[in-house]
Amino acid sequence: MTSARPRLPPAFPGETVGLFGGSFDPPHAGHRHAADMALARLGLDRIWWLVTPGNPLKDTGALPPIAERLAAVVKVAGRGRAVVTDLEARLGTRYTVDLLRRLTRLYPAVRFVLVIGADNWAGFHRWGGWREIAALVPVAVIDRPGSTFRALSGRAARSFAAARLRERDAARLARHAPPAWVFLTGARVPLSSTMLRARLARFAALPREDAS
Template sequence: MRVGLYGGSFNPPHRGHAHVGRLALQRLGLDRIWWLVSPGNPLKSTDGLPDVGQRLAAVRRVANHPRAVVTDLEARLGTRYTIDLVRRLKALRPHVRFVLVIGADNWATFHRWGGWREIARMVPIAVVDRPGATFAALASPAARTFAGARVAERDGLLLPDLVPPAWIFIAGVKVPLSSTDLRRAAERA
């Protein structure tokens, strides 16, 4: 089983998130993509963050794909950091080939994540391009640290089977939406 781990606050989820999920399924040949609705990003304030139940319902409407699984697994496992989640999942499901799916904006700041080097050595990472994030992602500390582990985009179907560290940068159509912009627009309305 090849499973993409696509986590976030999804506050609110939007068609840009759905695009990333579908692109990962297609380009990586995943059997499933798990939308991991987090209790809250440790690098962001949780002030005004709707509860997990509300965000789960909203993500289910957006994820709408037969191979998408929307879950609050992080809350149920009691993990707050991606490194802890990856460790637990690999222990619980040793035969599943997990791939971390993140946006280029997250890859640009990946070096701020707790245990980021260890995460990259535990699971392959698919970085999906996002508007305005291309250059920052490709010049990031993570990209430089793991430059020798970058896989050509044309070899995306191989990524889930590779021994980490291994990462890919997936280009393509970019949906110019962000949750931050959507929240700001809602506040002004």
């Protein structure tokens, strides 16, 4: 007996879809800002918030269950053109390059754009199959506090210098043949999941008065 096909997010031929992945532990206003910026500046039809099983480059031992993180992301992402999904877990892919290979086969008439933060672009050369990723889909890099210089001087930026679009041409990115990338600047939200987890840990460590 064959297994049922995993439930996939909706997308229609000719649409442009942003792929915004992360562990989202926890999701916050900075994530929402980046997603909204991508939707507006890139002219996307939809953006998929891809709640991942875990970053292969990080320790995921303390990561909350994916169902818990999905529920939290739904509250942050809002409605409309945002779609929250655990697509990687459903397809059984662990690396971004594997996910993109599958998506370009499953949705041959959809234009995908990978949406990542400047901190991820700075370390993009450490991603498995990073050159193939850039050959599969265009990349939109969202500026983040403290990561601008590293992102624009890193190995990925140097390797694909000739493929960089001007920021004013960002709306053309989704229809541009890869490799292609754009660096989006603007208001930045000084939040990170690491910072929020540290705050929660400090709060949890505070002494509690006996309620009795």
